[in-house]
Amino acid sequence: MNNEQIVLAKRPDGVPGDEVFRYEEVETVPPGDGELLIESVYISVDPYMRGRMNDAKSYAEPFRIDEPLAGHVVGKVAESNADGFEDGDVVTGALPWKRFNTVPSSTVDKVPSTEVPLYLYLSTLGMPGHTAYGGLLNIGKPQEGETVVVSAASGAVGSVVGQIAKIKGARVVGIAGGPEKVKHLTDNLGFDEGVDYKAEDYAERLAEAVPDGIDVYFENVGGSVSDEVFNHLNRFARIPVCGAISAYNSKEDNGPRVQTKLIKSQALMQGFLVGQFKDDAKEASEQLAKWIEEGKIKSEVSIEEGFDKLPKAFRNLFTGDNFGKQIVKVSDALD
């Protein structure tokens, strides 16, 4: 069976160009005892992966040069040599960027339901959804009538954050790039207001959109977009810090320091990783699935087709060329 992989050819400087990735044909490894051969079907690209491309200590191990990149995958069991799994089972887990992976069965989980679009297990029902749920409810703690602002609001995490905040009775303002994404927030996702950070009057429009100030700011982007948000924090505001995508491709990320603003507002700012909420993961999965079923949470997805589109799809995250969760479909095996 032909196999293929995409490895990290060199560490990027700025937005990863083509030279960072190398396509390779490799052998497929037959599954040993307790192992599964899994065909990748949907592969997720996520902003946090940019950090793993640097050779710097962080919460996740750096990717190694000449070894495959890796991320969340929905796949189909092509050959099971493990108890509890059968050929044709649909599974999800963090796997190398290979068309066929041979891994211990403990590496993956069966998807709980194949009635929903399977790529949801890479977005609302997967890591991004859990990130939104855990960060917003544990750190942001939106209360009825409060104002919640979320940046990268049409993205995989931001879109779920805003919709959960609406379910909790908050007034929700989303920040996104360009009129199309902003319109999507209010027309399709039920946000109260959308603000375009690319517009010349961004600062004024943001101020108008939060007449009562900001009680929760779910931080996804950092940079000058967020600097404006910090001017409107209410007393005891909460700021779950999920991401800072504006900084991931730059060596220096300078701007106004937040200290005086946090003091004035007595605000709480907390960095988090989805893993710290793992004790509540089952509850989160069930709740998110229920909200999707009830039509309370909608998911937008951008699908690139073809294994060779992985580098382009990954770059879309930083250029804003995707709309909603960016996924790559690499096989028709589950159509």
Add this chain to the structure above:
Amino acid sequence: MNNEQIVLAKRPDGVPGDEVFRYEEVETVPPGDGELLIESVYISVDPYMRGRMNDAKSYAEPFRIDEPLAGHVVGKVAESNADGFEDGDVVTGALPWKRFNTVPSSTVDKVPSTEVPLYLYLSTLGMPGHTAYGGLLNIGKPQEGETVVVSAASGAVGSVVGQIAKIKGARVVGIAGGPEKVKHLTDNLGFDEGVDYKAEDYAERLAEAVPDGIDVYFENVGGSVSDEVFNHLNRFARIPVCGAISAYNSKEDNGPRVQTKLIKSQALMQGFLVGQFKDDAKEASEQLAKWIEEGKIKSEVSIEEGFDKLPKAFRNLFTGDNFGKQIVKVSDALD
């Protein structure tokens, strides 16, 4: 009776120069029903007052032009016209910068004990002590064996923070300016290490002083001194943000943004004001008094003498020319 006051002549640009203050002779007002005439004895100057000199909305009202500045005072009741107070009582409260204030008796509290140096009610037993106690124990939550770093460590708040952290069993590293202050931290206050932020090798010395990283950073200064601290945060570090004195006299306070560092460390950063811990103020007062009595908390004080020294004393806070809590003694009435 001659009276005098110091008013805000104009709003400062940068460190307040002499032109910001104006000395005036005024009439003493006799106390009406329920009022006290109080002679100021010790007047406190504190960094937060710089914020009130700007014409900007913040947690405290801006000082008004041509009206007296104000701050915490220990004084002696010169004439009581209120139940529960007698001539000669020692009181403390937030009062205008006047030699004699005539105020409702509810404006001040009697000092609980005159057995300790009375200026302690402006430092460890006053607002700075309560700030240290509330911020460190409610937000910082130092655990035995953890590493606590505090900036402006020889100052009114920082010196108490470090000593409480030692009582709680933490390893304590203080950051201060100049070899004399740094030596004071280890020799007199019992800190484990002192680091001089004015030294050329500040970054290296800080790194050496925190071999196990930083679990609690009590933020008093902001700016480039703190930027270095953020490179050493441990997982789930806590950062009570008490002050950012480096920013108080500048219009722009730019530097590395903290978002990516908070995510990597899953750290919590929280601005606070001492008032939010007011429900625990009685407990804090009793505990601080007990620690002072037991010799576990020592207080350093810089006393300027003379009512006309108030502007100079206030400027000392920003030049670092004070050592420990800066106080102005304006009367011998309690000697």
